[in-house]
Amino acid sequence: MTPLIWALRLAGHDVLACCPPNLEHVLHNVGADTVPLATEFDPMALAGSLLPTGLLPVEVWGVADDERWRSTAPMLVERGLKTTAESLDLARTWRPDLVISDPLEIAGRIVAGHLGVPYVRHRWGIDPVTHVIDSLIDELLAEHVADLPQPVATTDVCPPSLQVPGIPTGLPLRYVPYNGAGPVPDWAMRRTAPRRLCVTMGTALPEFRGAQLLLQRILRAAAELADLEVVLAAKKIDSALLEEFGDLIVGAGQAPLTSLLGTCDAVVHHGGSGGTITTTRFGLPHVVTPQWGDQYACAQRIRGLGIGVALDTAALQRNQGAITDAVRTVIEDEAPRLAAKQLAEEAAAQPSPAEVVDQLVELAR
Template sequence: MRILMMSTAVPTHFAPLVPLAWGLRAAGAEVLVTAQPDVMPMIRSAGLVGAPVGEKFDGDTHLRGFLTEGRRPLESFTRFPPEEMGFYGRVWMDQARRNVHAYLELAREWKPQLIVADQVEYASLLIGGVLGIPVVHHRWGVDPISDLAMRDARGELADLAEEFGLDELPTPTEVLDPCPPSLQMPSASKGTPIRHVPFNGYGELPAWRGRPDTRRVVVTLGTRTLQLNGVPHVRHVLQAAASVPDVEVIGTVPPEYWDELGPMPAAVQLVSPTPLHLFMDSCDAMVHHSGSGTMLTATTVGLPQLALPQWSDQFALGERLEASGAGIALDDVAGQDDAELVRDSVALLLDKPEYRTAAEGLGREIAAMPTPAEVAMDLLRKY
């Protein structure tokens, strides 16, 4: 079977689909991944074949247009109420409009029998409708966006659907959901479960991954956080975490930011970004930016987490994590800037066994879900 995989122009939007792509390839399918140039490095790092379409989107430049000078996203962006989260699909409706004709030309040439795309890749639905083939969407994880955005996309892209001879924007034939059920948004429509298998890029097994004599906390706030005026925030969080007694703090920070961060406490070890799944089992807690892939990676090994969301769906992810009992979310500027509160939150995760128990329960939920290889075989049988 020929399968066209599609991704919106953010590499981390494609990362959840990589294990499924591997499963499809291992089952004998031909897989071609198409996206804007932003995603090509990740496609190559996953050992997959890519076909770039359109121009680079450059998500960082897009986001900087909304920032107040010198302020990080949490200090600049409006936080939308739950019923307005469909707003975050609109940029991808615009990108679909820009690129759908080029995608369609590629699809007509390659002749796929199935399309698999991320949860807000709307060009995939138009192409599937024109070619008369099924389209499977794959969620990133906790999903407060896609159902509401799909509702909005039917109106926003109605003219394109009409241009292509379709009655309306088609809905996905199936939605794959890697989020453990008890962590997912109660409002999210039911999807087909698929186990989250972490893909955090390529790398080498770190020499320091062995279990330390002290408790280990990893602080990973994402490269984008640093790029968007976030260096003072990252410095503050590392220092606050290091003030917890008897801890070793691993800070995943690209080396180009180390000088700007300045001297760190003795308890902090800065390391280059490293695939998280290579060392999560040597950690006792994680502090992160509430990114979907990061949160699910930590959840697979039952790790208690402190979420410090910055924008978009990250607030909902933090709320669901806290509601599950597996973590704590500090979701406003005052909370995140309070060094004592950050320190005390990390200490609670380490000292109260209830957090570890709840996190391990989520990990067992993930382990019970069908693997990407099993879902791949199911897709090939059905379609």
């Protein structure tokens, strides 16, 4: 949502972000005014507490299917109802003309209905969820809320070709990559080998011991290829890996992907929406190692479009040969590279956040 927040502010509109207290610093970093609501909410920490040491989520819980998504609906409704009262008190004072929230956030939709203002749903990327749980959430909320509003629009940062087939079309919104801001290290900008591979596992996954074992397999695969260097965009990396692959790794640590990918030939990532669509905007092929949630849908669409390789089972992520073949494919084969560049052109042609703000203003009026 960050580029949309920027576009709204630059067009002269007031923006107020309501969020759990543990997310306030993220929104402050992008220049948004915030109000903390309810208690802290950290689903990654919860997942980590339930995960046996040394295992990855894919090894324990398997693929997220429609039934798994439906099972989350009661939890989403319960959490949304917990924040509705204070959200509504705030909104009655602040008087928004428009409410925007993501597909799994319930309180904003209820508040919009109470105030009689338009509600806009903002997809975070590939969306295997909304069409599965919408009717169930409506049923659960009917006991608590009368005249629940439907979204007047659904902003969609995912290029149409990459989106889940068959779901309702959204309001196209160009994805402007934002992966945080910070110092850009020297290794991010300076390529020292003919080919470069970026490996990233997001902000939460590297904390799990199993992720470090998977990372070791990925580095072993990269070591099989000549004239290749690796950059690791990860907050946490085992020192033993840096020692074992010292000649292969030219840079490691937390860095914005936007400062890295312009020098890379391919990306290995876990299928998070940010990493997936940022890689797409740079026109690079993917190797995807999904672990939970919508990451499996990202992997399926990447495979389906031929823009990369999906290692979307525990068996594949344990298989050194499969990982090596996947890395070799995205580094050496022309077909996924050409397909990725074509998708990047489609993504770049989407309306800019500034253009979409004009459409949102009309909806608010």
